[in-house]
Amino acid sequence: MKKEIYKKNYINSEIPSVVLDRMAIYIRVLNQLQQERIKLTNSKELSNYLPVESGQIRKDLNYLGKFGINGKGYNVKNLKKTLQKLMGLEAKWNAVIIGGGRLGKSSVEFMKQKKSETFRIVAAFDPNKRLVGKKISNLKIQNLKDLTRTVKSRNIKIGIISTENNSVQNVAEELIRNDLNYILNFSSFSPKVPDFVILKNIDPGLQVESMSYHLRQRSLTR
Structure with missing residues (x-):
């Protein structure tokens, strides 16, 4: 099994508000994928659910640092959790x-x-x-x-x-x-x-x- 690469280097990054708005939408799509019991996804598959090109999705997710599984894409559960943490959605x-x-x-x-x-x-x-x-x-x-x-x-x-x-x-x-x-x-x-x-x-x-x-x-x- 190929190792997932994940480097936390986004904490001090300034992320444009338009990107944060898209990330909130990505979380909803990832919720849907989890309900469908899909464990792995990639930017092309995500773009099928969104009015966003796969290249833009990859660019947005680059704010997370190096994140993904070589040759596989993204672990749905981990990506969702990371986006939620980035956006403060784990807090009340x-x-x-x-x-x-x-x-x-x-x-x-x-x-x-x-x-x-x-x-x-x-x-x-x-x-x-x-x-x-x-x-x-x-x-x-x-x-x-x-x-x-x-x-x-x-x-x-x-x-x-x-x-x-x-x-x-x-x-x-x-x-x-x-x-x-x-x-x-x-x-x-x-x-x-x-x-x-x-x-x-x-x-x-x-x-x-x-x-x-x-x-x-x-x-x-x-």
Whole structure:
């Protein structure tokens, strides 16, 4: 049996966010392969499950260092475990959601559907005092002035924004003041944040508008 080559030299590497996004998709494919009881795979086989060329997959996985089995490809279980470790998916992270209105409820449902064992929404807040005391999912909406105490007591590391657009910038600044420098933003307005903050904007509306562009372009070529 040929020996698997694996060198941990990725720890200090700066990996582009677009590559990390693809790696998250690779993990889902590897989950599927495990369910199909496939033990070995290669970049060409992985590309059959993805809109990504095999060459790009190999390039992405090069961030892991030397990884694979000579002449065989990748051990599915080991590759999945390595990607999960690289992306911090072996840990458990607590999150807080700011915004308890319709967008907040939709955001919580979105997170639930992902069935993530890595992220847990443990608290909810809203700058609108009329929503304080109401519930979003099983979480009681709290006053934003209590955010600092809750972040510390619940060891919260991630902030989720799901407020009206006119509140987004203030909410983002409040999260950053509380050392929540990892932010998921479900609103349609993108706040300005310092370079050290990791901000991910999740706006389905933008995807729909982008799709409309592609539909229009295709109709023009007919």
